[in-house]
Amino acid sequence: xxxxxxxxxxxxxxxxxxxxxxxxxxxxxxxxxxxxxxxxxxxxxxxxxxxxxxxxxxxxxxxxxxxxxxxxxxxxxxxxxxxxxxxxxxxxxxxxxxxxxxxxxxxxxxxxxxxxxxxxxxxxxxxxxxxxxxxxxxxxxxxxxxxxxxxxxxxxxxxxxxxxxxxxxxxxxxxxxxxxxxxxxxxxxxxxxxxxxxxxxxxxxxxxxxxxxxxxxxxxxxxxxxxxxxxxxxxxxxxxxxxxxxxxxxxxxxxxxxxxxxxxxxxxxxxxxxxxxxxxxxxxxxxxxxxxxxxxxxxxxxxxxxxxxxxxxxxxxxxxxxxxxxxxxxxxxxxxxxxxxxxxxxxxxxxxxxxxxxxxxxxxxxxxxxxxxxxxxxxxxxxxxxxxxxxxxxxxxxxxxxxxxxxxxxxxxxxxxxxxxxxxxxxxxxxxxxxxxxxxxxxxxxxxxxxxxxxxxxxxxxxxxxxxxxxxxxxxxxxxxxxxxxxxxxxxxxxxxx
Numbered sequence: 001x002x003x004x005x006x007x008x009x010x011x012x013x014x015x016x017x018x019x020x021x022x023x024x025x026x027x028x029x030x031x032x033x034x035x036x037x038x039x040x041x042x043x044x045x046x047x048x049x050x051x052x053x054x055x056x057x058x059x060x061x062x063x064x065x066x067x068x069x070x071x072x073x074x075x076x077x078x079x080x081x082x083x084x085x086x087x088x089x090x091x092x093x094x095x096x097x098x099x100x101x102x103x104x105x106x107x108x109x110x111x112x113x114x115x116x117x118x119x120x121x122x123x124x125x126x127x128x129x130x131x132x133x134x135x136x137x138x139x140x141x142x143x144x145x146x147x148x149x150x151x152x153x154x155x156x157x158x159x160x161x162x163x164x165x166x167x168x169x170x171x172x173x174x175x176x177x178x179x180x181x182x183x184x185x186x187x188x189x190x191x192x193x194x195x196x197x198x199x200x201x202x203x204x205x206x207x208x209x210x211x212x213x214x215x216x217x218x219x220x221x222x223x224x225x226x227x228x229x230x231x232x233x234x235x236x237x238x239x240x241x242x243x244x245x246x247x248x249x250x251x252x253x254x255x256x257x258x259x260x261x262x263x264x265x266x267x268x269x270x271x272x273x274x275x276x277x278x279x280x281x282x283x284x285x286x287x288x289x290x291x292x293x294x295x296x297x298x299x300x301x302x303x304x305x306x307x308x309x310x311x312x313x314x315x316x317x318x319x320x321x322x323x324x325x326x327x328x329x330x331x332x333x334x335x336x337x338x339x340x341x342x343x344x345x346x347x348x349x350x351x352x353x354x355x356x357x358x359x360x361x362x363x364x365x366x367x368x369x370x371x372x373x374x375x376x377x378x379x380x381x382x383x384x385x386x387x388x389x390x391x392x393x394x395x396x397x398x399x400x401x402x403x404x405x406x407x408x409x410x411x412x413x414x415x416x417x418x419x420x421x422x423x424x425x426x427x428x429x430x431x432x433x434x435x436x437x438x439x440x441x442x443x444x445x446x447x448x449x450x451x452x453x454x455x456x457x458x459x460x461x462x463x464x465x466x467x468x469x470x471x472x473x474x475x476x477x478x479x480x481x482x483x484x485x486x487x488x489x490x491x492x493x494x495x496x497x498x
Contacts, residue, residue, distance in 0.1 A: 032134065032237040032387055033360065034313040037379065038297060039088075039241070041081070041142060041171075041248040043355065044323030044331065046338030047290060051355045055334055056287045057260060060298035061317060061357060068315075068359030069368040069404065075375040075432075076321045079344055079351035079420050081168055082116050082144040084320040084376065085243070089125045089145070089157065091380030091395035094419045095484030098123065099145060100492045101421040106147075108169050110177055110192055115167040117489075118152025119145040124392050126380050127158025130239045133387040136160055138229045140222050141243030144168040148183045155182050163225040164243070165218070171245045172196070172276065174252040175214025179221060188221065190214030195250055199271035199278035212277045217254055219246060223296040227303050234307045239383075242300070246293040247286060249326055250277035257288040257295075270328035282328045311361045314386070314404075318376065319354040322346070341462045347418050347430035347439055348462050363405050372403045373432065375416050415480045421492050429494070431480045436470075437462060438477040447495040451477055 045051060048058040050065035077087025078094050078101075086092075086099035094100045099117055106114025119125075127137045138161040139154045146152015147166050154162035165171040166180045172195035179186045193211065201208030226242055251270065261284035270282035279285045297317070304310045323329070323336035325343040342348030356374075358364055381399040384391045396417075402408035416432040427444030430437070435457040442449035451474050453467040467474055487493055 043319035044336035071356035074356035115147030118150040121151040188216035251279040251285040
């Protein structure tokens with residue numbers, strides 16, 4: 001949200017972070033619901049049936065949409081992994097959160113594993129907020145904000161349990177030699193192989209692809225761990241952050257899930273080209289990975305039902321960014337962005353607008369749809385409202401609890417903001433102000449890089465730049481862009497930064 005200069009200066013010089021209560025809809029003591037937040041990895045806006053997908057089978061998520069609410073204007077925190085996760089956990093957009101791009105440490109070999117830029121010690125996080133509210137907390141899946149032993153490790157940021165990939169580079173392989181349980185290695189029954197290889201052998205021989213498989217599929221382990229956590233905490237309020245690594249490539253899926261797509265697609269083998277691992281049936285594999293995730297979410301929902309926790313649990317499902325641009329995945333065949341412009345790595349709509357489903361029987365009306373403009377940095381204030389928690393008043397999120405429950409008045413964002421620092425764009429910035437969407441590329445080296453403006457109401461595919469006709473809107477956009485704070489990482493700033 002836009003802050004004026006006085007408020008920004010006050011926040012910088014003040015030695016105290018003031019806390020505000022976000023309990024617009026406080027619930028009765030002892031009645032706090034469980035919360036499960038499911039994060040897909042690189043899932044496009046149009047890749048599940050509830051959002052228009054015609055080829056990929058997602059019956060669980062489609063039923064979840066029928067039983068709850070879908071958000072048509074929901075946004076990820078970033079067009080790539082780590083910064084999106086940072087915005088979720090801190091409630092701040094990428095102009096204010098610490099991690100604003102992927103910042104890799106180490107390499108792909110097991111002995112080179114060092115993770116990503118660690119989240120700073122003392123950062124106020126979603127996990128810490130819910131721990132303070134009496135919740136047992138778990139992060140299961142992909143972390144990407146600090147390696148074991150670093151100040152960014154999840155146990156230091158409000159999670160009683162972590163299980164999964166600490167290093168997102170390791171997550172390029174669904175058959176790794178290990179995952180992590182808290183700060184300790186959790187070995188799997190897999191031999192090491194590099195996650196980026198070109199194919200060797202006969203591309204028409206299925207047996208020659210066996211070397212890209214293992215015994216323990218990481219998603220199976222994650223789901224089992226999540227079910228154990230739920231069972232162990234069935235009598236306490238719990239928060240489960242379930243960050244699946246699907247459908248992020250490599251293309252790897254157990255053969256049993258491929259069968260449902262036999263004969264559906266005309267496809268040639270993807271041979272890897274040292275990008276990601278080869279697969280004989282890449283289109284089927286991609287669809288099957290999403291269907292597998294859908295199946296595993298179904299397992300979680302079934303367990304809630306068996307434990308009589310369904311009505312006591314708010315579940316949200318979304319994605320960390322748009323669909324991949326990597327060869328081997330046919331985003332045109334699957335209409336992965338539902339026609340939106342751009343893919344992962346773009347600040348156009350296809351890179352950042354993501355599907356969002358929320359279900360909470362008795363509190364969220366069935367089969368509802370909302371066009372409320374929201375982003376994942378809104379999750380912190382939403383759950384603060386739900387639990388009566390205090391949060392810092394320098395976050396960027398706005399609670400969407402009134403939209404979920406139909407109770408109270410829904411506050412609207414003045415603006416949403418994104419920045420991304422991939423060299424391809426020489427710095428990218430974007431903002432959404434109501435129906436207006438602005439994009440600026442090249443601002444890292446050029447302080448006069450132009451701002452392009454689109455009317456999403458009449459031009460949802462961002463094809464017609466109408467900036468010249470709306471200087472007043474461009475002035476507002478520039479104020480949003482200028483509100484960002486200077487990053488400590490030199491490469492994460494712009495030539496025009498105040």
